[in-house]
Amino acid sequence: MTQNHLITSASLLGGAPQDILIAEGVVVALGADAAAHPAAADATVLDATGLVALPGLVDVHTHLREPGREDAETVETGTRAAALGGYTAVHAMANSSPVADTAGVVEQVHSLGQAAGWVDVRPVGAVTIGLAGERLAELGAMAESRAQVRMFSDDGICVHDPVLMRRALEYVKAFDGVIAQHAQEPRLTEGAQMNEGDVSAVLGLAGWPAVAEESIIARDVLLAQHVDSRLHVCHVSTAGSVEIIRWAKQRGIKVTAEVTPHHLLLTDELVRSYDPVYKVNPPLRTQEDVLALRQALAEGVIDVIGTDHAPHPSEHKECEWAQAAMGMTGLETALSVIQHTMVETGLMGWADVARVMSEAPAGIGRLEDQGRPIAVGEPANIVLVDPAARWKVDGAAMATKGRNTPFQGMELPGRVTATFFHGHPTVLDGALNTPRHGAGA
């Protein structure tokens, strides 16, 4: 018997205040019916006046590092961070050690997620064995495993062989899978350190040109069209990529695209500090790219936010730029950055935020009980956000093991005050509560 919760006066997707009654992991009543419902009698009441209620967030792109790099992150610490960020599901990328390229590894990650109990952990399977880009991993076995993998990606590395990419796109049609591509032409980015442009010219850092991303996306949307399969483009970072994806969608190609919070806010000007906290792949681009990405997200050309949460131990960042690891943490700052860049700029409303951070990501990953509307009979995956709150980012205070937040010291709007994961509050009063256990889901 789980505790029932009555959330009062929450603004659903930014609309008029309503009550929400949660019992047995499900939304059982809304509005005036909620308080009158029999299950409300022994419910814990949570006053949500001034708070926005969104469906629990779903991340299509998370690096949990376990197995293999437990010094960087574990499923436990990474999913704590996710819950604090308002997430109820994350897709764990495959570049662990060993690589998640077999049913055994994806089931292990899935089980670790269940044992932790903070969010649904949906493993992403590798496209190729060992991410080596040579032979297909056993995609079918991963799809049929207890982890029920639907998203496959060699993220971190591009599936650059066009024949292999074609076969992967074709093969996953058998189980409604999707290939999530890390679009990076390898030869054009050998030794690449940052966006190629005015800043790289001055800093003397090897350039990562936009064309290396755009040429792969152009090829891949044509392949997806040719074999009529689903392509997801990870972390789109350039204005040119947006144009190609827009073109592909107009032609009816089944492509979805993701953008990270950091690519919506930060630019390569930050690299002038040579501080590797700003080193990420794909790299921070120009302000023109930032504005194009925001516009594309608002227009639906880009479908979802993916954090690309990539924690690293401090020694991998406290070094020379060229020696440093690529990646930034993001789970605990994503919603605030989206509020800052998309909501407060007037580009999006909260219903749009729900679409790009919950509904659409769940659809891409084929998560049936995530990204659902907040409605009677739906699973109670709900996050409450205080949009009026302001907070100063402090990496040392985060639940993730990674201290590599590029937003360190910035004041951001919006604070997650509560996260309900299948009806269980994993976060209350802006702090971790308890994990959800026993449901066996």
Add this chain to the structure above:
Amino acid sequence: MKHLLSTQDLSRKDALDILDTAEEMAQVGQREVKKLPALRGRTVVNLFFEDSTRTRISFEAAAKRLSADVINFSAKGSSVSKGESLKDTAQTLAAIGADAVVIRHWASGAPQRLANTDWIDARILNAGDGTHEHPTQALLDAFTMRRHWAKLAGTGSAGTDLSGMRVAIAGDVLHSRVARSNVWLLRTLGATVTLVAPPTLLPVGVDAWPCEVSYDLDATLEQGVDAMMMLRVQKERMNASFFPSAREYSRRWGFDDARLEALDRHGLKDTIIMHPGPMNRGLEISSAAADSARSTILDQVSNGVSVRMAALYLLLTGGRDDETSTSHAATEGIPA
């Protein structure tokens, strides 16, 4: 000026300060006893992560002429080759009591990391970082040009700049820290700079630099050049398709005997020929050009000691201690 990391953020006043001080230091080099007590008791560490005998001995000579204690720390055969991090190395040098660290590193930005972190609280001098900057090389080049320019004007060098001087820099600009440092500094000092290179050896983004760009060395010479600086070109670049062959490079962008004669033909009797060394004779510069009366290549080497003495002296004896503009970097790059 707390550190000397780049010429891009070097003010005109600081640049002239270094050059004028270097003139005074040059006098010391003329004496029988080439030594000043200015840095007695100070420890200067030459921290070299990349082989560079010329730059290291130049800094070593400069520090010793100022009576500093010099420690040479080469990454090869040290704890660095056993995997010690830059942070640990820096903290070790701090614990030893280094007052200044002269750092040469293969990674762009490594000196700035030392300056910006709390790993070490010493003065940092960039002795060449990756393909970023080599500020003391540009300062010694400017010093050499300034002497030449002042002599032509019939004045002393002190206090003067390079106004009106036309400088061409030819070669592998893409991979050259010397080119970058020179572009910023020469511009600051009033010269006009033309970069001459094959398009493959110019960085994307060069059009935003305060200089002209040319693919045609002969046309640039014909337009008139007061100082012609040749950059070292590594033959290995042709294996990465930056140019088809060493011979083709040499024909199109090398300063060969024909171009040496062209200077006379164009009436450029006072044009000097410069090279930061080490040279590839026969590739980017012919022997006749390198050994001609126009060549300032050896002057550059001796001027290097004076300029490095000046930089060490100004950084370590205080001068002015105004913090350079790094604090705004925290917000730059975040669009509103």
